[in-house]
Amino acid sequence: MNALAATNRNFRHAVRLLGLDSKVERSLMIPFREIKVECTIPKDDGSLVSYVGFRVQHDNARGPMKGGIRYHPEVDPDEVNALAQLMTWKTAVADIPYGGAKGGIGCNPKDLSSSELERLTRIFTQKIHDLIGIHTDVPAPDMGTNAQTMAWILDEYSKFHGHSPAVVTGKPIEIGGSFGRDAATGRGVVYGTEALLAEHGKSIKDLRFVIQGFGNVGSWAAKLIHERGGRIVAVSDITGAVKNPKGIDITELLNHRESTGSLKDFHGGETMDPDELLVHECDVLIPCALGGVLNRENAADVKAKFIIEAANHPTDPEADEILSKKGVIILPDIYANAGGVTVSYFEWVQNIQGFMWHEGKVNKQLRRYMTRAFQNMKNMCKSHDCNLRMGAFTLGVNRVARATLLRGWEA
Numbered sequence: 001m002n003a004l005a006a007t008n009r010n011f012r013h014a015v016r017l018l019g020l021d022s023k024v025e026r027s028l029m030i031p032f033r034e035i036k037v038e039c040t041i042p043k044d045d046g047s048l049v050s051y052v053g054f055r056v057q058h059d060n061a062r063g064p065m066k067g068g069i070r071y072h073p074e075v076d077p078d079e080v081n082a083l084a085q086l087m088t089w090k091t092a093v094a095d096i097p098y099g100g101a102k103g104g105i106g107c108n109p110k111d112l113s114s115s116e117l118e119r120l121t122r123i124f125t126q127k128i129h130d131l132i133g134i135h136t137d138v139p140a141p142d143m144g145t146n147a148q149t150m151a152w153i154l155d156e157y158s159k160f161h162g163h164s165p166a167v168v169t170g171k172p173i174e175i176g177g178s179f180g181r182d183a184a185t186g187r188g189v190v191y192g193t194e195a196l197l198a199e200h201g202k203s204i205k206d207l208r209f210v211i212q213g214f215g216n217v218g219s220w221a222a223k224l225i226h227e228r229g230g231r232i233v234a235v236s237d238i239t240g241a242v243k244n245p246k247g248i249d250i251t252e253l254l255n256h257r258e259s260t261g262s263l264k265d266f267h268g269g270e271t272m273d274p275d276e277l278l279v280h281e282c283d284v285l286i287p288c289a290l291g292g293v294l295n296r297e298n299a300a301d302v303k304a305k306f307i308i309e310a311a312n313h314p315t316d317p318e319a320d321e322i323l324s325k326k327g328v329i330i331l332p333d334i335y336a337n338a339g340g341v342t343v344s345y346f347e348w349v350q351n352i353q354g355f356m357w358h359e360g361k362v363n364k365q366l367r368r369y370m371t372r373a374f375q376n377m378k379n380m381c382k383s384h385d386c387n388l389r390m391g392a393f394t395l396g397v398n399r400v401a402r403a404t405l406l407r408g409w410e411a
């Protein structure tokens with residue numbers, strides 16, 4: 001099942017649990033606006049290359065639309081639509097005053113030089129600059145993009161609209177980024193994991209973890225779990241996977257990745273088949289890379305008792321059913337990875353105020369938001385007798401439906 005069909009299915013299930021009207025359902029499902037643009041750039045060798053860029057703005061009932069921009073070869077319109085919709089429910093779960101959006105360019109950023117990436121980002125910004133903005137749609141990093149990408153968007157956007165730091169979040173600190181944004185998604189994952197484990201009388205230091213993906217989210221989650229005494233027994237990136245039953249020294253792995261650019265040839269563990277990673281023996285599995293990685297092919301073989309969805313939609317609905325029958329507890333993406341967008345909100349607030357917070361304040365507020373959202377999600381589970389995914393979906397969808405009804409549809 002593709003990402004959009006899976007997301008729509010979860011949304012419809014939440015609508016049924018909430019008893020929402022079919023007109024509200026239809027209005028919430030159809031995206032506010034879908035943008036598709038051609039981006040042609042000269043390569044460094046003078047040849048021309050064309051890419052397709054997307055921005056889907058899903059809903060703005062609760063505030064400006066918000067969500068990352070992904071550079072990845074598998075970016076397609078359905079996936080961007082699904083990710084934009086997930087952002088709408090995610091910002092509502094976190095209770096931050098935003099709607100949802102997502103963007104992407106179908107390219108492999110590893111095949112482009114830094115100057116080619118800059119040209120691509122600038123041309124994409126030129127094509128969408130009049131449709132994004134501080135109070136309309138605020139992009140941020142996602143897979144394959146980073147603080148530098150946001151700096152180029154800010155610079156290009158500012159040529160048309162004047163200096164506008166709040167038009168993107170996840171920027172470098174020097175040009176208005178927030179302390180703590182780089183680590184925020186991974187840190188939020190850890191706060192969410194702590195809240196879940198505490199409910200089950202467990203703590204990070206007693207458990208074994210497997211992490212798929214060692215980019216922004218995966219490496220920060222790994223570092224913070226390692227610091228708390230959690231034993232990380234296997235990690236992967238696109239180049240391969242490494243395991244060590246005694247626990248991988250994450251500080252050494254970060255140093256290795258820093259000096260070589262990947263996890264390959266790391267001597268603090270044994271190389272393993274990356275396909276084995278998701279079904280490796282552990283207590284907690286944290287997918288931090290692509291969507292749909294847990295599916296009917298591998299779900300029955302998963303050994304973890306807890307899955308923390310740091311990636312967006314890593315579990316497809318068939319896997320969801322298989323895992324739930326096995327008693328695996330899944331902390332859903334629209335809650336588990338909401339730390340990133342929550343600190344993006346703090347960054348936007350700081351830009352608008354023209355006042356910078358220190359990192360301690362950012363992290364303290366992040367914990368407060370993640371803890372509050374966890375309790376709200378649990379309350380929805382109780383009132384609708386449902387699992388955590390539906391607890392999060394009913395929480396998010398209900399808040400957006402309420403905002404939509406309050407605003408009304410009169411033309």
Ligand SMILES: NC(=O)C1=CN([C@@H]2O[C@H](COP(=O)(O)OP(=O)(O)OC[C@H]3O[C@@H](n4cnc5c(N)ncnc54)[C@H](OP(=O)(O)O)[C@@H]3O)[C@@H](O)[C@H]2O)C=CC1
Nearest residue numbers: 143144185213214215216217237238288289311312337340
């Ligand atoms: N950045 C953020 O703030 C947020 C991100 N997310 C979600 O988290 C996930 C990861 O995003 P982010 O960390 O930002 O992205 P990055 O691009 O920083 O990192 C992605 C990581 O996934 C690895 N990867 C890619 N394909 C595979 C594969 N087939 N098997 C194993 N590893 C793979 C990459 O390997 P390599 O390094 O070798 O390329 C890299 O380590 C995405 O689903 C994203 O939507 C969710 C909320 C916020």
Ligand SMILES: O=C(O)CCC(=O)C(=O)O
Nearest residue numbers: 067068140142340341344
């Ligand atoms: O920080 C943001 O605005 C969005 C991050 C994002 O793309 C996500 O949460 O999936």
